[in-house]
Amino acid sequence: MPDQQHPQPSARTPTPTHHHPHHPHHRGADWMFGGVYGTVLASALLAALDERGAHYTPLADAAWILVTAAAAALAHGYAHHMADHLAGAAAHRWRLLGRALWNEWPMIAATLPTLLLLLLAEIAHWEPYGVTAVGLGLNTALLFAWGAFVALRVGYRIASALLIGLADAAIGLAIIVANAFIK
Secondary structure, eight states: OOOSSSSSTTTTTOOOOOOOTSHHHHHHHHHHHHHHHHHHHHHHHHHHHHOOTSOOOHHHHHHHHHHHHHHHHHHHHHHHEEEEEEOSSSHHHHHHHHHHHHHHHHHHHTHHHHHHHHHHHHHHHHHHHHHHHHHHHHHHHHHHHHHHHHHHTTBOOOHHHHHHHHHHHHHHHHHHHHHHHHO
């Protein structure tokens, strides 16, 4: 049983099979999904785009991270829209699609620290190895923060929220380890 502070639904209350984007507790979970997914995506791309011996292009790397995050957000929003497809007027369906796509903003926003780092790397002519190391470390810390913050927000106690943050940070550590082994 999770140690959330809000009451659990009774046995008679049906458990939804998917989240409802307007329920306040699920909104935090949606932020976490987008934040974690976008941060993991930025980390993986940052590691993958850092080619040893290749000409370093931080602005091109930033563009690819942004384009990939936007494409992933659009695909995820569209997939949710299609999975939750409801009958109704075409205008209403288009509004729902627009809302589904708009709700993916945390995925793109989560890449902004990496994009800013790459912009600074371009301006300051930083070395690629250092930029990748700093970016992966920063994103691992952000994964911890995303997990812990949202867990607190949806009702977990501090100890559990910190454990959730550590679990999210473990994803960032896995990317760091994979990057070390692959390169």
